[in-house]
Amino acid sequence: MSTGSFKHTLRRIKNFKLYLGLTHYRSPRMVNQWFKWLAPGLFVKRWMAISATGVLVASLGLAIWTGMTPIYYILQLLKNFLGWITTVIPNYISGPLMIALGILLVLWSQTRSLNSISEAFHPAGDEQLIDRLLSHRRLLRGPKIVAIGGGTGLSTLLRGLKQYSANITAIVTVADDGGSSGRLRREMGVLPPGDIRNCLASLADEERLLTELFQYRFTAGDGLTGHSFGNLFLTAMSDIEGDLEQAIAACSKVLAIRGQVLPATLTDVHLWAKLADGRRIHGESSITEAKGKIVTIGCIPPNPPALPKAVQAILEADFIIIGPGSLYTSIIPNLLVPEIAEAVASRNVPRIYVCNIMTQPGETDGYSVSDHIKAIDKACGYQLFDAVLTQGTVPSAQALIRYAQENSHPVTLDRDSVKQLGRRIVMSNIMDVDEKTGYLRHNPYRLAQVLLRWYNKN
Template sequence: MFRALRALTSRRIYQYLFFLLIPGISLKRWLGVGAIGLALITVGVIFALEISTGPTFISFLESVSLRNESPTLRGAVFIGFGVVGASVAGIGLIRSLGTVRQRTRNLPFFESFYVERVLGSGPKITVIGGGSGLPNLLRGLKHYTSNITAVVTVADDGGSSGRLRSELGILPPGDIRNCLVALADSEDIMHQLMDYRFESDGQLDGHSFGNIFIAALVGIGGDFYRGVEVAGELLAIRGRVIPSTLSNVTLVGSTVSGETLIGETRVGNSSDRLRSLTLIPADPTAHPEAIRAIEDADMVMIGPGSLFTSIVPNLLIPSVTAALLNSSAFKVYVCNVAEEPGQTEGYHALDHLDVVRHYAGERAIDLVVANNNLPNHPTPAALDFIQIRKPWKDDVLLVEADLIDETDHNSTARHDSVKLSNAIVEAYRKYRGHRRRFPRVRLNLDLNRPDK
């Protein structure tokens, strides 16, 4: 038992020592000054008490410092400088630690300090999308920076979100909920709670607890965005989640056969190839914070997610695309790993890029991140993995890597959040490293979720 306790304690000590060596933590300088101060005090005490040390470094100091003064004066000078140094170090440490607000109730102090200091000074990243792809990306990025803003589509009209939208007149909370959970410090238990669905014969049947939770906060705050903000504070998320618009928008699709599909659910379930997409109203106002996040970002990312129902609806908001084109950020499109039934069957990575540029503008993307691991086994829906047509004939940069999540045997048609975030971080370092930098060390701080 004692051996196990010693091993656990020593491991914890090594972790803290490693933590103190991380660049950007802003503690090493004060610890160094404090160590010098304590050393000076020690030397001063040796001088003042005339302790014999033999032919050592102390003897050398005796011969070169205040040689003609009494040992007491010499000791007092060293002690004085040591006290000043130790005091400055103490004040610096207190101020440095005092600037860290205990924003997370789930992480120990040192980990919370790392999130606030290191991740808090990371690049500003704005991610545009929705559906299940966006949370997967956020889950990986939050280990590199906490300056994340998720701009999320609010065109959903199906399931629990659609029912709350029609019954309460609020924006659909489902995609917002998924992003909040992905950015939370303690993700597993939050995921179970927020995704819990009621099963009953009454009106709660099929509703997600997380959706009702957000709806309640919206009712208390009186505003959808304020409700989402409060939810983020309660979940201690690393970043922000913002609806792309506060307008009650409806997605409308036109198929190549001439059929008009009203609502995201009908658009997503259509087996006919889409010709165009619009929103009702046609010119919704973007959320001001979403525009500000795009304009101020170091990197703007679009996707991953369902191309026509999670990504394009955000690009149909004129002020969002205008901000995207005017932003000086590094603009990245993350291509899906597999085709979608009826929507993107037969699409290559370049076809996805062309759709994004059709709605966002020709200068909307600087780099594409695409998967190049094409397993032999089929996807769960028997669809093909998206391929990269070679040679890559486009001015937009291409980064290809193994991005497939092969740990989940029930679904191999999605990104691995760790692989994806690593590929994005390396691309940013390579092409835009002169801006704010990602930390060189990736620490997994999810308490309930083991790193992949």
């Protein structure tokens, strides 16, 4: 029976309840919640049917075992009882009344049992357990998405993507050597956890308190100032579990994330860049501070081995997204792992690059969209994506003035050059203004919506 037929039956029952004056029994919202359990894909109806079949089979077994004697007397007793009822109350009244009473008892018992389950598994939230189950089933049917990058750009993207799929793999750079991550890397000898922490927090299943705790940054304390709790937690787990991969898996369980976060490599990678003026700069944070035009970028050791799970995720992906994020210090470091770039290039699935909205001083001064594409192609030697997503509207005058003071300008879209590079152009308004800082950011929800719409068309 379809959900529509069930709802029609429900309306008939509701009308009968009105006739009997039982309107206080159940609110429309509660009834609606109950019928959600009959929605397709939850695998509830089949188990209810199997349970009923089990009761029937067990009854038949009992009848066979006992020679049907108890069953015969029970049926005779039931027949006599029903006959007596019809002598007191006519069958055209007693019949519908018993049917309605039976249905009400079933609805009442099912609701009480389901409410008990809901309270046990989800006691604190306003959202009903059935709504969470429906959402969970929908997300599990989502496409297998691989997002490659780092920094705030990737974590912003993930925050939007998790609304559409639970099959997300974030492949994150481990070349960071600044801030809290850099200090832990130098002092503890661990891979930098900062970008990974941000991605884990973005994919967390709306556990607000845990996420805030993971992102909490110490502002006082000898040696603690500047560190985030999540970085320290990941560092401690790396020591306990033996490597960063196992530490991420443990943190993923704590935060109940949708999908998985994987480092591109477990090798201790350090970036270097050769500038147009001949300088050779070592270290991710030093490259940006050098304020020069980057000609070549590489890493030490060269050609680091990829994490096997990351390669496997790419080879199984339905949709691959590169960026957004700092071109030379967040995106390209992942592609300097040869197996990552080769795996992406080998896939015949929708692949798109999300270009930055503004140029980044010390990295992409004066860069157009095609310059970003050329830099990625040059770094890995492959054409990794089919299309590029760019911001469709110009930022406000106030934002332009603010950025111009920092020598940052909008990334211009040079259509002809992009088309000559064999890339399709996708334009949309995916920009937001951070109210705290005034900086431009990708809106995570509009960005994800545009990307999924483009994926569904390809």
